[in-house]
Amino acid sequence: MTSSTRPVPLAAVMALLPQTQCRLCGFDGCRPYAETLLAGGTDINRCPPGGDVTRLALAALLGREAHAWEGERRPAPRVLVAIDPRACIGCARCLPACPVDAIVGAPGLLHAVVATECTGCLLCLAPCPVDCFAIHTHKDPPHGPWPDRSQEEARRARLRAYRKSRRARAPQRRSSVHADRERKRREIREALEQARRERGWQGPTRDRRIARGE
Ligand code: SF4
Ligand code: SF4
Ligand code: SF4
Numbered sequence: 429m430t431s432s433t434r435p436v437p438l439a440a441v442m443a444l445l446p447q448t449q450c451r452l453c454g455f456d457g458c459r460p461y462a463e464t465l466l467a468g469g470t471d472i473n474r475c476p477p478g479g480d481v482t483r484l485a486l487a488a489l490l491g492r493e494a495h496a497w498e499g500e501r502r503p504a505p506r507v508l509v510a511i512d513p514r515a516c517i518g519c520a521r522c523l524p525a526c527p528v529d530a531i532v533g534a535p536g537l538l539h540a541v542v543a544t545e546c547t548g549c550l551l552c553l554a555p556c557p558v559d560c561f562a563i564h565t566h567k568d569p570p571h572g573p574w575p576d577r578s579q580e581e582a583r584r585a586r587l588r589a590y591r592k593s594r595r596a597r598a599p600q601r602r603s604s605v606h607a608d609r610e611r612k613r614r615e616i617r618e619a620l621e622q623a624r625r626e627r628g629w630q631g632p633t634r635d636r637r638i639a640r641g642e
Pocket of ligand 1: 445446448449451452453454456457458459461474475478
């Protein structure tokens with residue numbers, strides 16, 4: 429909250445974050461960092477990909493002191509990764525690690541990085557058992573509100589991260605829909621059985637026979 433009484437919307441904080449979902453801030457992604465910032469639980473100097481532009485803009489927006497970078501958490505040149513096709517064994521362990529779905533491939537097949545979507549977060553490196561990722565400096569960084577990242581890139585990364593997390597939750601949603609249907613069927617069965625017991629009703633077949641005068 430700023431010094432005025434009007435609360436700062438989450439969207440305003442999110443708009444200042446580059447959406448790489450890199451977790452360098454110590455949170456599981458940009459949104460949890462933004463939420464904790466708004467709740468006053470963390471500082472404005474924890475997003476290296478946003479550089480000084482984000483750090484100072486967050487301080488101004490939230491009415492906080494513009495603390496300097498601390499320790500090793502500080503801006504670095506932007507990078508992107510590529511997979512060595514001669515080394516990749518197609519184990520697919522890197523796929524779940526990429527928060528923005530920038531890796532394509534399927535189990536048993538060669539994997540590749542979509543360069544235009546790679547945010548350089550490096551989260552895919554650790555799970556690779558054969559160490560086949562190469563790190564490159566980004567040769568043509570676009571210019572936007574951050575030193576080397578455009579709003580359009582941030583929008584795409586945010587959307588891709590959102591879609592990925594939705595897909596990850598999908599089996600859970602499907603099973604809860606299934607459980608809900610089962611519960612309704614059970615309730616209907618129980619209600620019918622109770623009606624039979626209470627009224628001697630023997631179901632729709634008998635009702636139709638009676639209506640036909642059989
Ligand atoms: S870009 Fe990385 S460091 Fe910055 S808020 Fe998002 S996840 Fe955190
Ligand atoms: S490919 Fe690797 S470095 Fe690029 S965005 Fe995905 S996890 Fe991050
Ligand atoms: S983790 Fe490494 S070896 Fe496995 S699919 Fe990904 S790039 Fe290939």
